[in-house]
Amino acid sequence: xxxxxxxxxxxxxxxxMQAYRADPRDTKVDLGVGVYKDASGNTPVMRAVKEAExxxxxxxxxxxxxxxxxxxxxxxxxxxxxxxxxxxxxxxAAIATPGGTGAIRQALEMVKLAAPGATIWISDPSWPxxxxxxKFLGLPMRSYRYFxxxxxxxxxxxxxxDLGTVAPGDVVLLHGCCHNPTGANPTADQWTRIxxxxxxxxxxxxxxxxxxxxxxxxxxxxxxxxxxxxxFPNLMIAASCSxxxxxxxxxxxxLLGITRDKDETALTQANLNFLNRQNYSFPxxxxxxxxxxxxxxxxxxxxxxxxxxxxxxxxLTLRQALADDLRRLSNDDRFDFIAHHRGMFSLLGTSxxxxxxxxxxxxxxxxxxxxxxxxxxNARTVPILAQAIIDAGI
Ligand code: PMP
Numbered sequence: 418x419x420x421x422x423x424x425x426x427x428x429x430x431x432x433x434m435q436a437y438r439a440d441p442r443d444t445k446v447d448l449g450v451g452v453y454k455d456a457s458g459n460t461p462v463m464r465a466v467k468e469a470e471x472x473x474x475x476x477x478x479x480x481x482x483x484x485x486x487x488x489x490x491x492x493x494x495x496x497x498x499x500x501x502x503x504x505x506x507x508x509x510a511a512i513a514t515p516g517g518t519g520a521i522r523q524a525l526e527m528v529k530l531a532a533p534g535a536t537i538w539i540s541d542p543s544w545p546x547x548x549x550x551x552k553f554l555g556l557p558m559r560s561y562r563y564f565x566x567x568x569x570x571x572x573x574x575x576x577x578x579d580l581g582t583v584a585p586g587d588v589v590l591l592h593g594c595c596h597n598p599t600g601a602n603p604t605a606d607q608w609t610r611i612x613x614x615x616x617x618x619x620x621x622x623x624x625x626x627x628x629x630x631x632x633x634x635x636x637x638x639x640x641x642x643x644x645x646x647x648x649f650p651n652l653m654i655a656a657s658c659s660x661x662x663x664x665x666x667x668x669x670x671x672l673l674g675i676t677r678d679k680d681e682t683a684l685t686q687a688n689l690n691f692l693n694r695q696n697y698s699f700p701x702x703x704x705x706x707x708x709x710x711x712x713x714x715x716x717x718x719x720x721x722x723x724x725x726x727x728x729x730x731x732x733l734t735l736r737q738a739l740a741d742d743l744r745r746l747s748n749d750d751r752f753d754f755i756a757h758h759r760g761m762f763s764l765l766g767t768s769x770x771x772x773x774x775x776x777x778x779x780x781x782x783x784x785x786x787x788x789x790x791x792x793x794x795n796a797r798t799v800p801i802l803a804q805a806i807i808d809a810g811i
Contacts, residue, residue, distance in 0.1 A: 419693075421477075422449075423799055429545075429784060429785065430449050430450050430451075430784060431450075433449040433450075433782050433783075434449055434450055435497070436537075436776075437449065437782045440564065440780055440782075442780040443713055444458055444779075444780055444801055445781070445782070446779075446780065446782065446793065446794070446798045446801060446802060447782050447783045447790075447793050448767045448781065448782060448783040448788075448789040448790045448791075448794070448802075449658060449782050449783060449784060449790060449793070451597065451660075451761055451790055452761065452790075452792070453660065453728055453761065453792045454717055454792050454793055454795075455664065456511075456731075456795045456796065457730070457795075458795070459609050460665075461663070462663065463662065463663045463719075463721060463723065463724050463725075464720055464724055465711045465717045465718070465720040465721035466662060466663060466664060466707055466711070466721075467795065468647075468717060468720070469706075469707040469710035469711050469714075469717060470707055472630055472710060473706055473707065473710065474547070474802065475628060477696055477706075479781075480601070480703065482698075482699050483699060483702055484690075484699075485512070485690040485693045485694055485698065485699060486511060486512045486513065486686065486689065486690050486693065486700075486737050487512060487513025487671075487699070487700045487702065487705055488513065488702065488705055488706060488709060490709050490713070491513055491669075491671070491705040491706070491708060491709045492511035492512075492513070492534065492671065493506075494708065494709045494712040494717040495511070495658075495671045495673075495708070495712075495714070496509055496511065496655060496673065497543070498629070498639075498712060499626060499629070499639055499642060499643075499654060499673070500639070500642070500643055500646055500654075500673075501595070501636075501639070501643065503643045503645070503646050503647050504675065505746045507679040507682055508675055508676050508677070508678065508679070508682060509673055509674070509675055509676070510673070510676060510683075510685040510686035510689055511671055511672065511673050511674070511675040511689070511702065512671070512683050512689040512690065512692070512693050512700065512702055513669075513670070513671055513687075513701070513702075513705050514655075514666040514670040514671060514672050514693075515668035515669075515670065515697065515699035515701055516658075516659055516669060516670045517625065517626075517627045517655055517656060517657025517658075517659060517670040517738075518550075518657075518670070519629075519668065519670050519672075519700070520547060520655035520656060520657065520670040520671060520672040520729065521547065521550060521623075521655045522550055522696075523655075523672045523689065523692050523693070523696070524623050524655050525554050525556060526554065526671055526692050526696075527653065527672075527688065527689070528556060528588050528623075528675065529556060530582045530585055530688060530692070530713055531688075532588075532621075533556075534557070534633070535556070535557070535585075535586050535587050535588050535621070536557040536558065536559050536583075536584065536587045537551045537556050537557065537558045537559075537588045537623075538558075538559050538560065538561050538579075538580070538583055538587060538588065538589040538590060538620075539551065539560050539561070539590050540560065540561060540563035540564075540576075540590070540591070540592065540596070541556060541560040541561065541562060541563055541564070541706065542564060542598055542599065542764070543560075543563075543590070543592075543597070543598075544597045544598075544625075544627075546776065547590055547625075548560075554758045557664050560579075561575075561576055561579035561589075562575030562578070562579050563575075563576055563596075563599070563601075564599045564757065564764065564766075565601075565772060566766055568754065569601060569602045569754035569758075569763075569764065570601050570754065570757070571601050571603050571607060573601065573603065573610065576603075576611065577610055577611065577614050579616055580611065580615060580618065581617070581618065582618075583615070583618040583620045584618070585618065585619035585620075586619065586620075586621060587618075587620055587621070588620070588621045588623050588712070589615055589621070589622055589623065590623045590624075590625060591611070591622055591623070591625070591645070592624075592625050592626075592627075593624045593625060593626035593629070593638070593639070593641055593645075593654070594626065594631075594632045594633075594638035594639070594640040594641065594642075594759070594760065595627070595628035595631050595632045595638065595759050595760025595761065595762075596733050596758065596762075597627065597628070597759065597761070597762055598762050598764050598784070598786060598788035599758070599763070599764040599788075599790075600758030600759060600760055600763035600764060601754075601758055601764070602632065602758075602760075602787075603641070605640065607643075607805060608640075608641045608644060609644070612645055612648050613718050615645075615648075616648055616649070617774075618628075618735075621651050621652060622645050622649055622652040622653070623652065623653045623654075623655065624641075624642050624645055624646075624652065624653070624654045625656075626638075626639070626642055626654060626655070626656040626657070627653050627656070627659070627660060628660050628661065628663040628760045628761060629656070629749055629772070630722075630725045630726075630727070630728075630729060630733065631660060631661065631728070631729055631759070631760050631761055632729070632731070632759035632760050633759060634726075635722065635725070642654060643664060646675055649675070650675075650677045651674075651675060651676060652672040653672060653673065653674050653675070654672070654675070655670065655671075655673075656671050656672075656673070657669070657670045658670060658671075658704060658705075659710050660761070662704070662707070662708055662711070662721070663745060664704045664707060664708075664722070664779060667701065667703055667707070668701045668703030668704060669704030669705050669707075669708060669753060671705075672689065674689060678707040679688050687747055691713040693737045698750065700763055702779040706749035706802055711741070728792075731792070732760075732761065732791050732792055735791050735792070735794045735795070736755050736756045736758065736763070736791055736798045737756045738796070739752075739755050739756075739791075739794065739799050739802065739803060740752055740753050740754075740756035741756075742799060742800055742803035742804075743755070743803050743806060744805070746803055746807045747807060748768055751807075756803065759764040760792060761790055761791060761792050762788050762789065762791065763788075763789050763791060764787055764788050764789075765783070765787065765788075765789055765806070765811065766787060767785075767787045767809075767811045769786070769787075771787070771809050771810070771811050772784075772786075773783050774809045775783075775805055775806070775809055778808070778809070779801070779805035779808070779809070781801075781802060781805050788811060789802075
């Protein structure tokens with residue numbers, strides 16, 4: 418049977434990590450995989466997570482199965498974090514999922530169940546797994562313009578023009594904040610235009626929220642998602658706790674289905690539960706319980722928010738330092754976009770050839786589309802990167 422298999426393309430980011438490890442240069446810089454790193458290059462367990470885990474180990478009396486949708490307290494806590502009081506609770510169906518990836522996968526499986534002919538619209542560029550899962554599920558897919566290669570900001574006119582051609586019932590995948598890979602995000606006014614356009618064409622939004630708290634703050638990063646949630650009868654929100662709780666390997670995420678009313682919520686919930694049942698029965702529990710413990714305990718929550726805020730500010734400081742160094746070295750403001758971008762990533766906006774020059778000549782590792790993980794930098798490596806960008810003639 419296995420002899421009929423076709424080779425799968427190597428994961429670019431994982432092969433980049435291997436090449437980085439094998440590089441003997443002590444000035445090498447890893448801007449590849451999307452994991453937060455502190456100044457010493459570690460990805461620490463957050464203090465509040467450690468404490469929540471300590472409590473769980475001490476107090477948990479059973480490991481028996483939880484319901485198909487996961488712990489209802491996790492859903493309530495996540496709905497509050499994502500949407501605050503935007504919507505009545507009885508308009509929201511929810512399932513816990515294995516990470517944000519699991520939430521995206523289940524969202525697309527929902528489309529397959531509910532509207533198999535719907536086209537999935539994805540930003541160009543987007544997180545590669547979006548297109549890959551859509552393709553794997555055999556759903557029709559199209560892309561909409563998103564990135565302005567000159568300004569390295571959002572190509573809002575191109576985006577609005579493309580979204581204007583979406584057919585009623587098509588699903589439009591949006592990054593709620595901290596766009597991956599570009600780092601470019603619509604302003605509040607631009608979001609208003611995007612929402613109005615999507616309403617006009619009667620699209621169904623699917624909002625991917627993987628970096629809440631990494632951009633402008635927990636509430637600020639949820640503003641677009643809340644505006645979208647308030648504006649459509651039906652939408653889905655796929656959220657990840659991997660980054661903002663630093664629990665990557667615990668596989669913690671949630672999928673919300675927003676409905677018209679409580680009857681539709683019951684129907685949607687039953688279908689979401691069904692999908693969990695088909696794919697893995699019960700979703701992972703440990704990470705979800707850690708998140709719930711943190712979000713529902715005021716002291717732990719304050720501790721988590723403070724550490725998340727430190728993380729966010731570290732990335733903003735690195736952005737500003739890199740933009741400043743580049744401004745000084747180039748005597749030009751063309752790299753200021755790095756300070757304006759938000760989240761973990763910035764798309765440098767250069768060719769794969771230049772990315773290869775950065776790797777070969779300077780030991781700087783980034784994905785070939787020129788996505789840089791800003792959190793992979795520190796005070797020592799910012800000047801190295803800035804000089805390398807200039808030397809490579811970018
Ligand atoms: N969406 C986006 C845009 C992402 O960048 C990521 C993480 N790389 C995810 C979803 C899902 O992350 P995870 O499955 O690790 O929670």
